[in-house]
Amino acid sequence: MKVDIKGHTTTLRNTQGDCLAFLDKVTTQYQSYKEQNLILDMSQDKDITLKEIKLFGDLSKMHKKAKKSFVIVVDGIDFNAVPSKMTVVPSLLEAHDIIEMEEIERDLGF
Known part of the structure; x- marks a missing residue:
């Protein structure tokens, strides 16, 4: 994990290609990133x-409840099938744009 x-904003990159191991690492180290x-x-x-x-999903829900953005970058999936409570985008640029918009919304009190 990089x-x-x-x-x-903290970007965590899955360098191993193992989704379950990545989820486990992110979950165990979550306390280090919960303010970002x-x-x-x-x-x-x-x-x-x-x-x-x-x-x-559970990690995303917990992070968003703390008024922080949680965006997953994945390419090559059907984005219409992703649950509406999760934010999944195809590129890092879009992820940063989403976070900027959500920061503005939080500043405005939405």
Whole structure:
């Protein structure tokens, strides 16, 4: 797992290609990142499935409840099938854009 911190956003990159091991690492180290907006970059894993992405649902819900953004970057899936409570985008640029928009919404009180 590669960690990249920029300002109020932490990007965690899955470098192993094993979704379950990545979920386990993120969950066990969550206390280190809970004050930051999180981007989980799994774009390197070309074989990831929607079922595996849904495994991050509880973590996403907990993070968003704390008024922080939680965005997953994956390419090559059906984005219409992703649960509406999760934020999944195809590129890092879009992930950063989503976080900026959500920060503005929080600043405005939405």
